[in-house]
Amino acid sequence: MRHAHTVEEVRAAEAALAGQPLMDRAVAGLAATCARLLRERRGRVYGSRVLVLAGSGDNGGDALFAGAALARRGAAVSAVLLSPERAHPGGLAALRATGGQVTVDQNVGLADFSRADLILDGIVGIGGRGGLRPAAAPYASAARRGLLVAVDLPSGVDADTGEVPGAALRADLTVTFGTYKPGLLIDPGAGHAGPVQLVPIGLRPPTAAVQAPQHADLAALLPRPDRESDKYRRGVVGVLAGSERYPGAALLAVAGALHGGAGAVRYLGRPAEEVVRRHPEVLLTSGRVQSWVVGPGSGEDTPDALEIALAAEVPVLVDADGLTELARRGPGALAGRTAPTLLTPHAGEAARLLGGEVTADQVAAARLRYARELAARYGAVVLLKGSSTVVARPDGAVRVNPTGTGWLATAGSGDVLAGLAGALLAAGLPPFDAAPAAAYLHGLAGRLAAAGNRAPGSGVIGTVSDRGEAPITAQEVAAALPAAWRDVTASQGGHQQASTGLGD
Ligand SMILES: NC(=O)C1=CN([C@@H]2O[C@H](COP(=O)(O)OP(=O)(O)OC[C@H]3O[C@@H](n4cnc5c(N)ncnc54)[C@H](OP(=O)(O)O)[C@@H]3O)[C@@H](O)[C@H]2O)[C@@H](O)CC1
């Protein structure tokens, strides 16, 4: 698991190590990464142009010291001070001692910004509040040709939430210190951070409320049949999806469910003939199930379907039309349930579940906050879909999915996810494991499908790149689930999957 700590937790962990050279460690890691990037990009550090954007605190100090380290290796380093009278004295002296240029003129700074090979964003780190202030805001939209490395956090991104309340820098890479921060993993902040590299500095913070699973975590979670298994013991998932108007949703939810590790899929909906023609494995008889998936494309049948599912004493996943109906009924509709409920809204459905108090855009802009709010209000695990899918438990614990790709934003891919998560529930995973596991496999399947079932390529900085990818359909996502599953389980026993860049 990647743990993402709040600013308060980082400060407390830092205080416990008073007297240790934390900044030196941070700067050493930052400078080493910058040197590597310059070598990759320009062949050498010597002669490269580096610009340091330095704010008023230790974040600026880190950037100035790293600039000084690069200057010592022959880079031409300049710094622009955004808060000249409060710039970090030690960092400033170190840079000046190497002959680095320092300016307070923002026009000079912006000109350097456009020419630099590498820009270090040290405007503000975990001490930041609100969007960038006026002096720094122009850098958020200014043209550049070089790489931008965010120091600890892209300036303007809220460390605790990933919210971006105003102007913010957009980095090619973020080098963060001691631990991840929620704002680096959750969109829109995560989108500003780019790939995140963690520099350990010795902090020992507590278990974090916000975590992001990795390959090995998934491998440990996924159900695996043993010698004693039979199809009923592996779990039967009941699917109440699709309608005459939306038969496709049934096919896709069933396709997801068939790949989710349950022993059987029971389908109870109108387009049964089409479902069984496409998926002959499916049972059409009624009988016991270990979980229900209700809502994808269920149209006019939704109220009855929801009634059946919610009355059952097994885990229930409510999606799509089921959520619209649930929003109409309100949280009280789940009050009598004895088994867990998992809600899988996209931002629009989440806004509806919140009673229309907020818009879909507001939900998407504050994903952590509203996923938690929904989970608390409904007493259910909530998987809020979209870029950086967030799974929240009523007590505030959160798992963020790192595998998503924009290619998944295609009609019907959510139906596949619902079936998949429902099958993992039927196999016995608790919802707070089933939901992130499903999101992880679904995202990975999307990436594999987009890459033609080759391992997704590695980018310059060891991360997944978009190169060699093509648009995908929801059916292709479902078809790639076994490959995603294999990719994850192949990592068990300590062998991390390196090809996707998600394992480490
Ligand atoms: N924790 C650790 O273990 C380690 C931390 N380290 C480093 O220290 C960094 C934290 O440094 P920090 O505490 O000095 O705060 P920092 O982010 O530089 O902000 C400074 C000041 O900026 C201002 N400001 C606020 N919002 C703003 C905005 N939107 N736009 C512009 N300015 C804004 C505000 O001052 P104000 O003007 O409000 O008085 C605020 O007080 C951390 O991110 C990491 O890089 C590492 O060196 C090693 C170990």
Ligand SMILES: Nc1ncnc2c1ncn2[C@@H]1O[C@H](COP(=O)(O)OP(=O)(O)O)[C@@H](O)[C@H]1O
């Ligand atoms: N920008 C994005 N990045 C990553 N995943 C996305 C993005 N947009 C949508 N998705 C994913 O695609 C799926 C879409 O589901 P949903 O909105 O229910 O669509 P549908 O109802 O058409 O199936 C979800 O799994 C969601 O997380």
Ligand SMILES: [K+]
């Ligand atoms: K920064």
